[in-house]
Amino acid sequence: MSDFLMPSLGADMEAGTLVEWLKEPGETVKRGDIVAVVETQKGAIEIEIFENGVLESYLVEIGNKVPVGTPLAIIRGKDATIEEAKPERKAEAAKTAEAAAPQPPECVEKAPDAPAKSSKTPRIEGERLRITPAARRLAAQSGISLEMLSNASNDIISLSDVEERIGGTVASEKFSMRDAIAAAMSRSKREIPHYYLSHTTDISVAVNFVAETNKNRAPEERLLLGALYLKAVAKALSKYPEFNGHFTDNVYHESSAVHAGMAINIRGGGLVAPAIHDTESRDLNELMTAMRDLIIRVRAGRFRARELSDATITITSLGDRGVDQLFGIIYPPQVAIIGIGTPARRPWVHDGILVPREVATLTLAADHRVSDGHRGALFLRAIDKQLQSPEAL
Structure with missing residues (x-):
């Protein structure tokens, strides 16, 4: 027997709300299966399982908010005897969920209940969500938390229910996201000696190289500079591994693979940097496919737990924002972040002649506990060198 836990999805996460079970008790599950969906400030996160077995029973009901590390369900080996979850385990999980729920301040007098503005019945805590596909899509695109929606009279959330909610919810969730980002970045600046x-x-x-490669490609197959940046950083890390890993418990843990976090703006405000796993072993076309898939899912408010927790270094680019350079703040427990400014045409000495060239400014913010400016400078130069031979990436 083992517990399926509420995962930690980053330094800014303390708790999450279970919004959907994708497997039923008694179903066989295998490593990598998506078992549940958890709502955080960043959106709806698909939670994977990391072992083979059978989902025996739920410990947390849909709609409950519980802290990181709380058991959500019991998983048993395929050959183990079926055993119903003990009542005390469920009671313990329910108590944890109750403690995690926001409580009114004790010293504030409770205002009288406002008159109801809708005849729709609020969804009962723990009740399985029933929602039409169109309503689910609109909620995801608009950043609306599913557990905040009310059921229609027929007990199914419709498109109009989501439309009704959009007006007041997006703004409040945007501020919640900003609060989470601020907490994580404040911790980073407080604990990590940046240089x-x-x-x-x-x-x-x-x-x-990108222009030539895209000449005969359909729009959906075209390469972007972002793929080259990812691969150039990944290849440079093979020589400078002290920038690729996690610093936890006062020890640096170097990663054997590069899981590059790609900073992406979330619709409605906020930023996430989910990982593209094994960046160093993918070719440019594979990276481009992975980038497109990730951007589509993130902007729809749907991505996976491992994509948020596994990044070993973050890369953030301003694209066409028109800013020369940016200096990022390291996302704990990572130890470095690469920033890439907007490419611009500038006077440049090339082969001894002053000519117009496309240039971009690379920046590095790194953890002084793990590396120093000398190694950081060599790392940036190594990325530069990789970009001079794009055909070899």
Whole structure:
């Protein structure tokens, strides 16, 4: 027997709300299966399982908010005897959920109940959510938490129910996201001794390579500079591994693989940096496919737990925002973040001649407990070198 736990999805997460079970008790599950969906400030996160077995029973009901590490369900081995979850285990999980729920301040007098504005019945805590596909899509696209919706009179959440909720909810959730980001970044600046470096590089060869590659490709198959940036960073890390890993319990743990976190804006405000796993072993086309898939799912408010927890370094690019450079703040427990400014045409000395070239400024924010400015400078130069040979990426 083992417990399926509420995972930690980053330094800014303390609790999550269970909004959907995707497996029923008695179903066989295997490593990598999506078992549940948890709502956090960042959106709806698909939670994977990391062992093979059978989902024996739920410990937490839909709609309950519980802290990280709380058992959500019991998993048993395929050959183990079926055993119903003990009542005390369920009671303990319910008590944990109650403690995690927001409580009114003790010293504030409770205001009289406002008159109801709708005849719809609020969803009962623990009740399985029933929602139409169109309503679910709109809720995801608008950043609406499913557990905040009310049931229609026929007990199924409809498109109009979501539309009714959109007006007042998006703004409040945006502020919740900003609070979470602020907490994580405050912790980072408080605990991590940052140092910063910048390096401007000629990316003309990379830009021309992308243009030439895309000549005969359909729009949905075209390559973007972002894929080259990801692969260049991943290849440079093979020589400078002290920038690729996690610092936990006062010890640096180097990662054997590069799981590059790609910073993506969330619709309605906020930022996440989910990981593209095994970046170093994918070719440019595979990276481009992974980037498209990730961006689509993140902007729909749907991504997976491992994508948030596994990133070993973060890469953030301003794209066409028109800013020369940005200096990021390290996302704990990572130890480095690479920033890439907007490419721009500038006067540049190339082969001894002053000519116009496409250039971009690379920046590095790194953890002084793990590396120093000398190694950081070499790391930035190594990324530069990789971008000069895009055909080899």
